[in-house]
Amino acid sequence: NAGVTQTPKFQVLKTGQSMTLQCAQDMNHNSMYWYRQDPGMGLRLIYYSASEGTTDKGEVPNGYNVSRLNKREFSLRLESAAPSQTSVYFCASSEAQRREQYFGPGTRLTVT
Amino acid sequence: QKEVEQNSGPLSVPEGAIASLNCTYSDRGSQSFFWYRQYSGKSPELIMSIYSNGDKEDGRFTAQLNKASQYVSLLIRDSQPSDSATYLCAVISNTNAGKSTFGDGTTLTVKP
Numbered sequence: 001n002a003g004v005t006q007t008p009k010f011q012v013l014k015t016g017q018s019m020t021l022q023c024a025q026d027m028n029h030n031s032m033y034w035y036r037q038d039p040g041m042g043l044r045l046i047y048y049s050a051s052e053g054t055t056d057k058g059e060v061p062n063g064y065n066v067s068r069l070n071k072r073e074f075s076l077r078l079e080s081a082a083p084s085q086t087s088v089y090f091c092a093s094s095e096a097q098r099r100e101q102y103f104g105p106g107t108r109l110t111v112t
Numbered sequence: 113q114k115e116v117e118q119n120s121g122p123l124s125v126p127e128g129a130i131a132s133l134n135c136t137y138s139d140r141g142s143q144s145f146f147w148y149r150q151y152s153g154k155s156p157e158l159i160m161s162i163y164s165n166g167d168k169e170d171g172r173f174t175a176q177l178n179k180a181s182q183y184v185s186l187l188i189r190d191s192q193p194s195d196s197a198t199y200l201c202a203v204i205s206n207t208n209a210g211k212s213t214f215g216d217g218t219t220l221t222v223k224p
Contacts, residue, residue, distance in 0.1 A: 033212070035214075041217075042116075042214035042215050042216040042217050043156070043202075043214040044214075045211055045212060045213075048211065058211060059211075059213075090155055090156070097204070098144045098204050098206075099161075100146055100158045100161045101146075102158065103155040103156050103157070104155060105154075105155050106154075106155050
């Protein structure tokens with residue numbers, strides 16, 4: 001039982017490049033989330049998926065897209081990376097929307 | 113005003129003391145409250161969840177919720193150096209489609 005897994009762990013992109021962050025959970029959770037965390041700050045919600053087949057914008061969705069591929073997997077795509085997207089990205093899942101969330105190990109992204 | 117505010121740190125306590133972490137929230141429709149611990153360079157991990165007014169105890173940790181005052185706190189008894197971390201308060205509101213809002217965190221240092 002791995003919980004929530006994320007790939008890659010580290011990534012360096014040049015401005016304008018694209019990439020997809022992958023997230024998978026094996027806890028049979030319905031809801032999944034993508035957050036970013038900037039130094040000294042809390043977590044800000046980018047997108048979430050309340051259940052398979054649905055996605056919704058969070059607090060900071062601009063510059064990102066998501067896909068809920070199936071119940072297990074939720075990916076985050078940066079179409080044209082910008083230095084302002086340099087951050088640590090966390091994926092999380094929960095049994096239902098109003099329940100506790102479990103986090104993956106994070107992806108440290110640097111955009112130069 | 114931020115939706116979720118935590119007492120500014122850093123907070124330093126001696127080993128064996130009680131650490132008190134506070135969090136206020138602005139949305140009276142909030143229904144679910146969580147405390148997460150985040151070690152430096154790691155992902156957040158759930159410590160406590162609380163859904164109704166009053167106290168909830170789990171080992172050395174006690175969460176206290178007062179919805180009338182829009183206030184949730186975390187007490188750590190017999191603080192240990194291993195408790196040194198950043199503590200994040202998270203709130204979910206029924207009026208905000210179940211999205212989690214996190215505070216910026218309070219960094220706790222427990223000195224031996």
